[in-house]
Amino acid sequence: RSSDWKAANAYKDSGLIYNGRVEGINSGGLLLRFYSLMGFLPYPQLSPVHSCKEPNKPIQEIAKDMLGSILSVKVIDVDEESRKLVLSEKKASWSKYSKYxxxxxxxxxxxxxxxxxxxxxxxxxxxxxxxxxxxxxxxxxxxxxxxxxxxxxxxxxxxxxxxxxxxxxxxxxxxxxxxxEDDPLLETLDKVIPQDGSAAPDSVSDIIKPLPGLETILEELLQEDGIFDARISRQGFEKRVVSQDLQLWLSNAPPMEQRFTLLARAGRQVQEILLKTSLDQEGIKKAIQRVLERVP
Missing domain, CATH: 2.40.50.140 (Nucleic acid-binding proteins)
Known part of the structure; x- marks a missing residue:
């Protein structure tokens, strides 16, 4: 009936949820009654609630158990000429539960x-x-x-x-x-490197060398207004590799008066950098961002 196709378009445009009965299944999905029309609910548009109840059961078998049940759906596609009415339980679930x-x-x-x-x-x-x-x-x-x-x-x-x-x-x-979990390198370096010096490398290949590109970063930091001094301090090795690229972070270590701690890392190697500055924490973050944008 033409009035039911108008109703389908109204549901699609408004985003309202319709409760329809499952009256059939086929290889691609379920058939739901929508007034006098038959709507199609593709399997990919089902809520995950069904497959999670029986994760090892094929979706076609799960669908058979849904015959006669009432599902909350949204209308997502309407074409009266080709008599196509496509429904989505997944979108109805989003409307109901995403607010939580x-x-x-x-x-x-x-x-x-x-x-x-x-x-x-x-x-x-x-x-x-x-x-x-x-x-x-x-x-x-x-x-x-x-x-x-x-x-x-x-x-x-x-x-x-x-x-x-x-x-x-x-x-x-x-x-x-x-x-x-906290990023291990955003914690204080004390958990990585002893206070009395550098941590011992695990192998000869881990001998501590200056991080590539770090000297350029130090020079660029000193070009920033409000940064008076930038010097390397303790060095050490992490247990895991996060990235081989050189990365620069502001440490979570509590800042002392006019002093902040940065952490540079590449591969497993960690380098502590001590800054003397008049900038506050937000100013330091912006300075780091500008430096990283300038350094290739």
Whole structure:
């Protein structure tokens, strides 16, 4: 009926949620009653709540058990001429549950797929069900060097993850496992290097050498207004490689009067840099950013 197609367009434009009964299944998804029309709910548009109940069961088998059930869906595509009506339970779940997801929240989740660029994790809510999915990018898996996500995460594994981004326009949640722990090199260097000198290298190949490019960085720091002195101090080695590139950080060590501590690292090597300055912490951060933009 024409009025039902108008209703479908109204639901699509308004974003309202419709509760429809599952009346059939096929190889691509489920068939839901929408007034007098039959809507199509593709398997990829199902909420993760179903697959998480029985993670080892094929989605087609799960769909059979859903016959006769009522699902909350959104209308995402309408074409009366071709009689196409496409529905999404996933988008309805986003509308219902995304308001309970905020920056910094920590969730228990289940890894539902592992890709070269990261892992998708289904998030468990207080009702015990998995309503939304987030992505842990490869860079957020571990402070260790991650070359293959599959070495760290496997499908079906339960993990704790922190919400680091919520895009409410694109309906995307970004997660991190590594941010549940402090970056070891943003802590004070005392945990890496003894107060009385440098830590001993593990092998002859680890003999401490000046970090490449560090001398240029020191020269550039001294060009910044408000920085009076920049000199290297203690050196040591981390247990893990985070990046082979030279990185520069402002240490979490409490600043003394007109003095800040920077940490430079490349590979496993760590170098402490002591600054004498009239700048405050925010000014130091901006100075570091300007220096890094100038140094190739």
């Amino acid at each position: 997801v905020n920056l910094g929240d920590i969730f228990i989740g289940r890894v539902c797929s592992v890709e070269d660029y990261g892992a998708f994790v289904e998030l468990r809510f207080p009702d015990g069900l998995y309503h939304l999915t987030g992505l842990i990018h490869i860079s957020e898996v571990s402070w260790d060097l991650v070359q293959d996500v599959r070495d760290f995460l496997t499908k079906g594994e339960e993990v704790r993850a922190k919400v680091i981004s919520v895009d409410r326009v694109k309906s995307r949640i970004t997660l991190s496992i590594k941010q549940l």
